[in-house]
Amino acid sequence: MAEDVKTPAPPPPPEGEKKPTAEKTAEAAPAVADAKPAAPVKPAAAAKPAAPAKPAGPVPLPWTSPLVEKYKAQYGSALEALTYLGQNYFAVDRSLIPNLLRLLRDEEEFDYCVDITAVHYPKREKQFDVIWILYSFPRNERVRVKTQIADGASIPSSVSIWATANWLEREVYDMFGIQFDGHPDLKRILLPDGWKGHPLRKDYGILQQDQEWVQINLGIESGQ
Amino acid sequence: MNDRLDPMSNLDLDAPDTYLDSNELIINMGPQHPATHGVLRVILKLDGEKVLGTECVIGYLHRGVEKIAENRTYTMFNPYVDRMDYVAAVSNGLGYCEAVEKLLNVEAPARAKYIRVILTELNRIASHQLWLGTHALDIGAMTPLFYTFRDREEILKIFEKYCGARLTTHAFRIGGCQYETYAGFEKDVKNFLTFVAPKIDEYETLLTTNRIWLERTKNVGIISAADAIALGVTGPVLRASGVKWDLRKAQPYAAYADFDFEIPIGENGDTYDRYLVRMAEMRQSLRIIEQAVNGIPEGPIMGKVPKVIKPPVGEIYHSIEAPKGELGYFIVSDGSTQPYRIRVRPPSFVNLQALDIMVRGLLVADVIAVIGTLDIVLGEVDR
Amino acid sequence: MPNFIMSYLGSTLTPGQAGNQFWALIYVLIIFAGVSVAVIAMNWIERKALAHFQIRLGPMRVGPHGLLQPFADALKLMLKEDIIPSEADQFVFWVAPLIGLLAAFTVYTVIPFGPSQAVSDMNIGILFMLGVSSLGVLGIVVAGWASNSHYPLIGALRSSAQMVSYEVAMGLAVVSAIVMTSLNSTGTGTLSMIGIVQAQQQQGVWFIFKFFPLGFIAFGIFAIAMVAETNRAPFDMAEAESELTAGYHTEYSGLRWSLFMLAEYAAMIAVSSIAVTLWLGGWMRPFPNLLHAPAWDFIFSLFPGLTFGALAAIALLGTVRMPSHSFFKIQRVGLAVFAGLLGLIALLLLVIAVAGRSADSSLAARFNDGIGYVYWFVLKVSVFMYLFIWYRATWPRYRFDQLMKIGWKVMLPISLGVLVVTAIVGVIF
């Protein structure tokens, strides 16, 4: 703790300048520069659930750019555009999901879906963050889209938008148990079919195994 | 998007047998098969020897790296990443360390960055050499395997001298490098450069204009640029399809912005182009290493990072150009010493998804060639 | 009893022609033992040569320079558990390696190591050889089927398709050589293996150089087809280990597996023998007509002894170069003994050469001639054996459809064309 306080965490303005140069993101640079004067009023409760904001740490700032303006106008408060350490992301309502992603691909040329993943916050009401990491080849720009869904709720699949989502969504399903509607073949990918439990949920212990599956299929008492 | 990219659309496993039709055969390739580079299992549906469809079954090497990360501190998790793509362990470490540094909002000193670049590029050459040897062996040429292993040995010797380990090196620390270069490091690297350049020519002599090699690789496993992008394929596979995209250029990390190098690209996106791209990449890596080792600055090798790494609340995605493609780390911090969540974006896993579209309509022998050309490492696919 | 022996040694016929059952049996035994030894030697040479192609040393531990490695391997294979998959067809699984082995060894009955150094001289010799060697594929097909497993089945299908396709081109190339045998005063050719070599002797030219480049092309076709016929790299589709794990013998282990290997190497030697007989003058030494003076005979008769002498010298050099550590003591002694053995053989051969020269038409002369024939034949065959290894070290593997394409679309038309042109040229000249 003591060391942490000593950490020379740079204040937001220099960081805002440094990160875009590191990223070399032409479009992102003015956007973050615009963000500077705006006071960090919003601690982005959506993104950071339980932990209180560190006084010295950087906080997510609103992200403004033509792209954001356009979608803000379209979706209003269902969409929140933020930037953290120079990385931009949308925190959006679940209802926007297939449409916003499709628009991002078709209109904004985010043609490369880098990754789809999820984070589990068991104490929250909507337990899961589902995150799409997108990249645009023409713009050389990354953006993340994240949304919250409750345990047991499903979310539209984006396989029809990016073919690569197929396996990525299967992995999210495998690890978190999140259902993707319209996925062509939603089944486990890394764990064997028939395994019980979704290991990346926080309530799944690190030593926990599906003992029954192990006993039946491997013929041993325990996989430990 | 379309049926073409849907792996199961053509794989009607319950189709009735018809008399005098050629028999359709379902073959289980792997998980124990000499050419699947580990424990990949591919279910092939064949008409004679023609592949009608495939389904990959993975996870045999699943160790739950992401779950482990949530139960380790940031420092403790560092060696684990080496075990994912174990033939390019240095790249994995680089990506992880840079991602955590980004989350901590610190930067490694210039000298550390140069050392990182040198080792990472050496590792890229080693990874490509291993790929070349095994790929050629899959296609039936035994000899290149031994040549590449002989030369890869020199790289591993440098690693061993630098950090004591050859394969899972754990060469970097969050904030920089733990070890200063040993005496004679630069000389060793320079010697290696002069040693390996003619060796790469030697590999090319064996294969590049070999008739059988051409027949086996040209127009085999073609993937168009559009398909490659839609499937999220990265690395040499994407570049061989003609997309000039390399994270080292597009979003330079470490010290790559300082170096002059080119991004080799292919035209047809076939196995031969991927071969040429990787061969050219080895030469470009040599260029980078040469510039780096000549321009390596003096100074500290460790940045100002706290002893206990405790990043502020937040999340970060950072990716690097690993030998196989874009290797990304998505880290969520809850302000404690342990990461709340680490997601690894493994290039092999995503690239492997393209196998189906690449092999459909080809023969069994081509499946082997395509698995080889995708350059997957099952440790990374399954994590 | 001595009459028994001498009756053949005085004759110029093969035991089969002379109806000499005793000598035929002796020959069968000699050939069986000889081929087995050749396969063992080939095993060692292949591993060593391949290793040196690939900057390795190869076997070094069992015996000096791994000389005893093949014996260790053979012992291991014999002691290994004999696994028959429970779902396999027991009887067929059992009989398949025997079919292959029988076919591979039966061929040797007509291979002429010399004008009278063969078990028999059938007047359909070459036809018999092609026919029996084509039976070898039965063993492979049946093995693949009996294993009741996908990879062996695909391997078997591939190899049978491959062998059937390449037999066509191979047969046509052989026919063009047989057409060449008919270019004599009577106008009739021969299918007899001995007759083919004698035809080359009469016409004073190896058929590879006859009607250059016609003979050469036919030989080339045969040389390619025989690699495919024996399932060797780069045509080793049937046992492509990276695709089909081990092809038709995936499920085989231990002794049965070694029978397949034995059959494969025996078949390699057999097809090489056909090539040597048909195009490279069989047992004849180089320039038998041009350099036919007794002095030349003597010089060429020294070759076997000198070859063994050279081998002995190499072994001796190996002894000298061995590190002077006590660990290598036994190896050094072993290699020295081996060198001595080779030297003794060399000495014996040289003595026979000298004795054979001094006393014409004596037993020594007969021996001398026989050794010369066998020596040149084996030397030519071993060139092919080396080529087999060289191919394996150098080339990637063809894909199955490419292999078929080459067989049917390239080799077949060329061999057909060569046959037709050879016939026309033969009629004109």
Next chain:
Amino acid sequence: MNSALSAGAPVATPFFFYMLSGLAVIGGILVITRRNAVHSALALIVTLLSVAGLYLMLYAPFVAGVQIIVYAGGIMVLFLFVIMLVNIERASKDRRFNRIWPIGLVAACTLMGLFVSAFVKGRALFPDRGMPLSEGSNTQEIAKALYGEVNRAGQYTFGQYTFAFEIASLLLLVAILGAVIMTKKKI
């Protein structure tokens, strides 16, 4: 002893004759009684090879060679090739003798009758009737002159029997076309 060895006469002719004939007959029976088609094919190979051996004993090595190369080596490989691709499990459950077996029986009996009548009535047709089969080189010479030499076989095939030879090849052509049409939907 010595003379017997060098005479070139075959050894133990009756033994080999009965052995080969027995093998051929046993093989033939096994062909039609085995449930497993591959076993049948193997039995057929044994039969064919035995017949090749019989040809050799008749001083017709060329016919024997052709028998091996064409039937045992070529056709049987293709047989096996096809049989392996057929679903053996299903085939082995089928009834072995289907409903047209009376026709087959009649055909077999007719053929048998033909053989017997030829044997009884047509003895005069065989040119070497009454010649001792096992002894003497006379038989050997005559047989060799008639059937054995390759050039004679060639002269027969392309001289006297050219028409029959060509007809046979036409038959094969028709069979090939039929097979192609049966299996290929689109040509």
